[in-house]
Amino acid sequence: MEARPDLAAMMGPIGRTLVAMELPILREHELSMWGYAVLSSLDDQPVHTQAALAEAINADKTRLIAVLDDLQSAGLIERRPAPGDRRARVLTITPEGRRLRNAVQAAIRVEEERLLEVLPPDQRAVFVDALRRLSAASKP
Amino acid sequence: MEARPDLAAMMGPIGRTLVAMELPILREHELSMWGYAVLSSLDDQPVHTQAALAEAINADKTRLIAVLDDLQSAGLIERRPAPGDRRARVLTITPEGRRLRNAVQAAIRVEEERLLEVLPPDQRAVFVDALRRLSAASKP
DNA sequence: TATTGTTATACTCTATAACTATA
DNA sequence: TATAGTTATAGAGTATAACAATA
Numbered sequence: 001m002e003a004r005p006d007l008a009a010m011m012g013p014i015g016r017t018l019v020a021m022e023l024p025i026l027r028e029h030e031l032s033m034w035g036y037a038v039l040s041s042l043d044d045q046p047v048h049t050q051a052a053l054a055e056a057i058n059a060d061k062t063r064l065i066a067v068l069d070d071l072q073s074a075g076l077i078e079r080r081p082a083p084g085d086r087r088a089r090v091l092t093i094t095p096e097g098r099r100l101r102n103a104v105q106a107a108i109r110v111e112e113e114r115l116l117e118v119l120p121p122d123q124r125a126v127f128v129d130a131l132r133r134l135s136a137a138s139k140p
Numbered sequence: 141m142e143a144r145p146d147l148a149a150m151m152g153p154i155g156r157t158l159v160a161m162e163l164p165i166l167r168e169h170e171l172s173m174w175g176y177a178v179l180s181s182l183d184d185q186p187v188h189t190q191a192a193l194a195e196a197i198n199a200d201k202t203r204l205i206a207v208l209d210d211l212q213s214a215g216l217i218e219r220r221p222a223p224g225d226r227r228a229r230v231l232t233i234t235p236e237g238r239r240l241r242n243a244v245q246a247a248i249r250v251e252e253e254r255l256l257e258v259l260p261p262d263q264r265a266v267f268v269d270a271l272r273r274l275s276a277a278s279k280p
Numbered sequence: 281t282a283t284t285g286t287t288a289t290a291c292t293c294t295a296t297a298a299c300t301a302t303a
Numbered sequence: 304t305a306t307a308g309t310t311a312t313a314g315a316g317t318a319t320a321a322c323a324a325t326a
Contacts, residue, residue, distance in 0.1 A: 001249065004268060004272065005180075005272070005275070006180070006245065006248055006249075006252070007158055007252050007255075007268075007271065008155065008158040008159065008162065009177075009180065009275075010271040010272060010274075010275035011151060011154065011155055011158070011271065011275070012155075012198065012275075013198070013275045013278040013279065014151065014271070014274045014275050014278050015148065015151050015152075015155060016198070016278065017278040018147055018148040018151070019148065022148065037149075040145075040146070040149065049306095049307065049308090050307075050308065051306090051307065051308085058152070058153070058156070060294065060295065061307090061308080061309095062294090062295080062296090062308090062309075062310080063293085063294065063295085065308075065309065065310085082307095085302080085303075085306090085307080086301085086302060086303085086307095087301065087302045087303070087306070087307040087308070088302095088306090088307055088308085089307080089308075105146065108146055109141065109146075112146070112147050115147075115274065115277070116274075118273050118274060118277040119270050119273055119274070123266055123269070123270050124270075126263055126266045126267065126270070127266065127267060127270040127271075128144060128147075129263070130259050130263050130264075130266070130267040130270075131147065131150040131151065131154070131267075132144065132145070132150060133258050133259055134150075134154045134255065134256075134258060134259070135145070135149075135150035135151070135152075135153045135154050137255070137258040138153040138154050138156065138157040139153065189283095189284070189285090190284075190285065191283085191284070191285085200317065200318065201284090201285080201286095202285090202286075202287085202317090202318080202319090203316085203317070203318085205285075205286065205287090222284095225283095225284080225325080225326070226284095226324085226325060226326085227283070227284040227285070227324065227325045227326070228283090228284060228285085228325095229284085229285075
């Protein structure tokens, strides 16, 4: 067993660097971190209840409400009553929301690739693929 | 440019899984997350001011004080006045502190390796090495 | 004047409980 | 009775400001 720092001890600084890199980009687009998470989640497919969205992005459903209010009043998402259940709200991203989300993600991607440049070229794809596998296995 | 989730979006769930895995181990040894971070930092070498320790583990110096009080009264660290500067305190880990730290880290390592089993064997070392490079580059 | 450790205070984020309207 | 969304409240964690001792 080789000596190395704990995984969490290594991931902490990387995570802080990623957040510090994203915050200016988000602020430039007048979007909060949670707002961006919501847009990213809705970009894949519409969600049929706010509770489901909260669980999908690991947020508290009570905390999401102000976020959704802001996104809706900014015209980035739509909150329509669900056809079958008048309690629920169907959440969809608007074309403008998708445009904004794509712009933000593209800017973030540029910075991410810059960070990944500290890795030997043949390690980069392996690292990203490993992250994908581990995050998929960490869903619960 | 291949499509993939943001790095932060993938690291979030992994980080939560790691924390959820560590908490029971820490509780079993009656150690807080910050206490473990302090012991791990001091295990490498003594630190000559509390402020330096705070910066090393990315903590607020005011928040560290209660943590150090607990560790000291548990006999896991020593806080001695610095020879040259009577304001400062030299922080050292005790033999018992080192024993505890090693036990906790060994238990964490077992669980980490179990998580890494979702990766193809030839990806594991690459992933850990990439984490090490990225965290080293994320120090500021 | 600046720094070390400390205490006290304020603030942010998050979770808990309670309410309404539907089912 | 249970669930979706909402609101209001309480709690944990964190940062900010101010202090005494020393440099």
